[in-house]
Amino acid sequence: xxxxxxxxxxxxxxxANAPYxxxxxxxxxxxxxxxxxxxxxxxxxxxxxxxxxxxxARAQAQLARRPGRQSPAVRHFLxxxxxxxxxxxxxxxxxxxxxxxxxxxxxxxxxLPEGPRFAPLDEQGLDETAAGPLAVTDRAKWLASLxxxxxxxxIRDGLDPRFGFSRYGERLAVSQPSxxxxxxxxxxPPTLVTEAxxxxxxxxxxxxxxxxxxxxxxxxxCLPGALLAARRLRRRCPAVRLALGxxxxxTELRELTDPAVFDWVDYLCLDDGEEPxxxxxxxxxxxxxxxxxxxxxxxxxxxVYHAGVAEEPVDAAVAQHPxxxxxxxxxxxxxxxxxxPMHRLWSDGCWLKVRLSHGCYxxxxxxxxxxxxxxxxxxxxxxxxxxxxxxxxSRETGRTAFHFTDEALAPGWLRPLAGALQSxxxxxVWWGNIRFEKAxxxxxxxxxxxxxxxxxxxxxxxxxxxxxxxxxKGITLNQVEACCEAFAGAGILVHAYLIYGFPTQTRAExxxxxxxxxxxxxxxxxxxxxxxxxxxTCHSPLARDPGSVxxxxxxxxAGRVRFARNEIPxxxxxxxxxxxxxxxxRRATYNYMLGRGLDWPIGRWFR
Numbered sequence: 001x002x003x004x005x006x007x008x009x010x011x012x013x014x015x016a017n018a019p020y021x022x023x024x025x026x027x028x029x030x031x032x033x034x035x036x037x038x039x040x041x042x043x044x045x046x047x048x049x050x051x052x053x054x055x056x057a058r059a060q061a062q063l064a065r066r067p068g069r070q071s072p073a074v075r076h077f078l079x080x081x082x083x084x085x086x087x088x089x090x091x092x093x094x095x096x097x098x099x100x101x102x103x104x105x106x107x108x109x110x111x112l113p114e115g116p117r118f119a120p121l122d123e124q125g126l127d128e129t130a131a132g133p134l135a136v137t138d139r140a141k142w143l144a145s146l147x148x149x150x151x152x153x154x155i156r157d158g159l160d161p162r163f164g165f166s167r168y169g170e171r172l173a174v175s176q177p178s179x180x181x182x183x184x185x186x187x188x189p190p191t192l193v194t195e196a197x198x199x200x201x202x203x204x205x206x207x208x209x210x211x212x213x214x215x216x217x218x219x220x221x222c223l224p225g226a227l228l229a230a231r232r233l234r235r236r237c238p239a240v241r242l243a244l245g246x247x248x249x250x251t252e253l254r255e256l257t258d259p260a261v262f263d264w265v266d267y268l269c270l271d272d273g274e275e276p277x278x279x280x281x282x283x284x285x286x287x288x289x290x291x292x293x294x295x296x297x298x299x300x301x302x303x304v305y306h307a308g309v310a311e312e313p314v315d316a317a318v319a320q321h322p323x324x325x326x327x328x329x330x331x332x333x334x335x336x337x338x339x340x341p342m343h344r345l346w347s348d349g350c351w352l353k354v355r356l357s358h359g360c361y362x363x364x365x366x367x368x369x370x371x372x373x374x375x376x377x378x379x380x381x382x383x384x385x386x387x388x389x390x391x392x393x394s395r396e397t398g399r400t401a402f403h404f405t406d407e408a409l410a411p412g413w414l415r416p417l418a419g420a421l422q423s424x425x426x427x428x429v430w431w432g433n434i435r436f437e438k439a440x441x442x443x444x445x446x447x448x449x450x451x452x453x454x455x456x457x458x459x460x461x462x463x464x465x466x467x468x469x470x471x472x473k474g475i476t477l478n479q480v481e482a483c484c485e486a487f488a489g490a491g492i493l494v495h496a497y498l499i500y501g502f503p504t505q506t507r508a509e510x511x512x513x514x515x516x517x518x519x520x521x522x523x524x525x526x527x528x529x530x531x532x533x534x535x536x537t538c539h540s541p542l543a544r545d546p547g548s549v550x551x552x553x554x555x556x557x558a559g560r561v562r563f564a565r566n567e568i569p570x571x572x573x574x575x576x577x578x579x580x581x582x583x584x585x586r587r588a589t590y591n592y593m594l595g596r597g598l599d600w601p602i603g604r605w606f607r
Contacts, residue, residue, distance in 0.1 A: 004211025006030060006037040006281055007204065007233075011215050012046045012197060012225035013168045015346065016333040019044075021353040021405070022216035022246055022273070024322035029274035031323065035281055039326055040204055042197070042229055043222075047165075047333060049196045050155060051092055051148060053085045058192060060085075063158050072116045073153035080113040084151070087112060091144045095333050106140035115150035118143075138336060141348070145335040160191040167221025168193075174220045175252065175567045177557040179260040186227055197225065198232045205236035212284045214277055215265075216246040223248055227264045234264075241284045243277065245269040250372060251539065252564040253296075256305075261563065262298035270294040271373040272358075274320070275312050303561075315379050321389055324352055325396045340593040342493040342528035345431060345455055351403035352393060356386050356417075360407040362435060365459075366472045367502070369539035380413050387420035394426055400452075404432030411439035418451035431455035431493075436475050436483040445490035455493035458483075460529075462502050463513030470504065470549065472541075477516060484525040495528040496520075500585055501578040502534045503542075503549035510581055511602050514588055518602070521592040528593055531585045533578065536568045543568055581606065 008023040008030075023039045030037045049055060060081040063074060070078070077084065093099040094106065105111045152165045162169035162185075172182050190198070204210075213233055215226040230242045242265040249268055256268065269276040276295050282288040293308035335347045345351070359378035363370050370376055394400050409432050421428060429452050434440065436458045458480075461468060465477055480496075487494050498517065500510055520526035536543055536551070546553050554569040584606035591597040597605075 004285060005208045006035055006285065007208055007210035007213040008037050008039045009204075009213060009215045009226075009229060010039075010041045010043050011217065011222050011229050012043040013164065013166055013221060014043045014218065015166045016044055016047045017335060017347050018332055018350045018353060018403075019324065019327050019329070020216065020218060021322055021324075021355070022218065024324050024327065025320050025355075026214065026216075026273055026277055027323040027326065028320050029278060030281060033278050033281070035285065038208055038210075039323070041327065042200060042204075042225070044332060045200050046193075046197055046225075048092065048331065049200060050193065051088060051151060053089050055192070055196065056081070056084050056088055056151070059155070059159060062192060063154075066158075071153070071157035073150055073156075074158040076113070076115040076150065077154040077158075080115075083113040087147075088151075091147060092333065095141065095144055095148075095335060096330060097334075098330070100137070103137045103140035106143055107136045109143065112143055112147045113150075115147070115153075117146045117149045117153070121146075141334070142336040142339065145337055145347075148335065149337070155193065160193040162224065163193055164221065167219065169224030170219070170221035172220075173223040173248065173252075173564065176564045177562060178559055179258045179563040182224065182227070182563075183260060183263075186224060186231075194228060197228055201229050201232040202236055205233055209237055210240050212241050212243070212281055214243045214245065214273070214280075216273075217244055217249055218247040220248055220252070222246070230265050241266045241280070243267040243269055243280055245273040245277070247374070250374060251369060251537075252566040254372075254539075255562050255565050256296055257303050258561040258563040259298045259301060259303050260561075262303070266297060267292070268296040270296075275310060276308075279308075315381070319381060319385070321392065322352075322354060324393065324399075329397060329399065338593070340528050342455055342495050343593060345403075345493075349401055350399065351401045351431075352397065352399055353403045353405050354390070354393070355405045356381060357406045357410070357413070361410045362408060362474055364472050364474060366470070366541045367499075367534065367536075369537055370541060371539045375407060380410065383413060383416040384420050386417055387424055390421065390428060391424045391426055394428060400426065400428050402428060402430040404430060406432055408433055408435050411437060411444060414448060415444060418447045418453070421451040428452040429454055431457070433457045436460065436480040438479045438482060440483045440486055442486040442489055445486040445492060449490040449492055453492055455495065456487055457495040457497065459499075460496040460517070461499045462505055462509070463498060463516050464505070464509045467502055467505055467509065471502070481520065481525065484520055485523075488525045488527075493527045494525065495530075496526055498529055498531045498585075498589075499534050500531055500582055501575075503551045503572055505576075507576040507581060510576070510585065511606075514585055514605075515602050517589065518592060518598060521595075522598045529589050531582060531589060533582055536570050537566050538568050539566075546570060 008026050010020050010023055014020045027037045027039050063078055094102040156163045172185050176182055217223050217226050233240055244265050250270055271294055276293045279291050279293050283290045292306035295306050296303055329350055332350045334349050336344050337347045338344050357380040360375050361378050363375055431454055434456045460480055484494050551570045551572045554571055588605040
């Protein structure tokens, strides 16, 4: 086996405001083993390539030649194409923080072409909500973001229907029992989007000539882009070995028997990727014997899973020091996609994503993937060591903003961490996910705020005590309310994840939950929320005991081989019309986040 470069790739598409952390973690692990890996964020590179005057000129030329009906986004783009060519490069520079003075022109609403995404500004009065004497920069970022949303709609409607701002071809990958439909879709004629991706991969291949390339696939909307990148890389570098890993692989491909995916890649690695990738690197780059760990590959035309035996300590996953310094953080693209201050955290600001603890300390919720390693195995680092890591990362990158991506930050562990952060100074800013537990007292919330905590997210789920017990969530509505009050009183923003359509949930319970949520918004205890439709997953306790909640599992697609499996179809007799109810729940909560409709009767949202 030849020695050579190891290429770590984030495929399209994930959010463009900050790096997805997988390659940074893997790079640090490989450096500790004596390698010099190269990180490349193909997702960010593709977004920047698409939102450029050169690409928009190509898009305009292609769309102008197409007859027939066009979407509003495409029509508007064609009508105002010269204006888009004029402003797009400067808008991107502004959002990257490289042209801050442009805010004064952007904020006037006389500088940008305004497409369909701008309509709510006047129709719903949102422009007045965002206006103010000190709001020039925020307003400019919001308007610039709306313009990019218009262009994203144009790309989706006119150039490539698989394109989304933070996902690509997501529906092709979700719980897909066979690889064949995905392969057929990816064999379709190229689009301007896939041609741009091919060009970026060619540039990387020619620059680095990798021996091994590892692509992280955290979400379904990254799989098509990862496979397209892998295919192009193989064509450019025929000897390269290709590996996939990440959250999508860990949850959806654990029962893989379909060998067709190995026409595109060589290995699929499960769970924490540091040791499995390290073993692949030793084999491919140093010629050591093949000793795979938690790795699928194809042998004699069949899928073989090598479980192997881990040799590294179980706490290695929480001791890593991610390598963000080799990424150009100044190229990322923060966007303001909501005037709600909590909701915008996901897309605004270059938050360094860091996982401090591994797994969930509760890990008992019946709807959760509690049988999978990333939930089931809880390991927390020493708080002092974690604070040292964060301080070092801040020094290395010049950044002070962190998003802790832990499944749930334990209150008993956060207290000493907060003390350790305060003792080191540095003025860090951070947010992360918690459980709404009574241990989050007003005193602890004030301590967390003093250490730099500006926001928390947590699962309120169905917002009903009966259903919370049925879920084995381990919290009550009284605890949620007290917890939110503690955080809000300390000046910490609070976001709630909500679920509707849980088995046995009634229409009345859904409306009661909305009333509870409205009350939290009205009192200033909750600042943002989002409703998710319940999905039954194969790794959850409920999937093993569906009768306990009155549901019947439906037959899954039968086939000789299996590709992906995660969501399980089921039926529930006499269930409410969740499609209609879900629409009302989302509409109401969207308005609550803007401070509107808090005095309306609940039923008004469902008319």
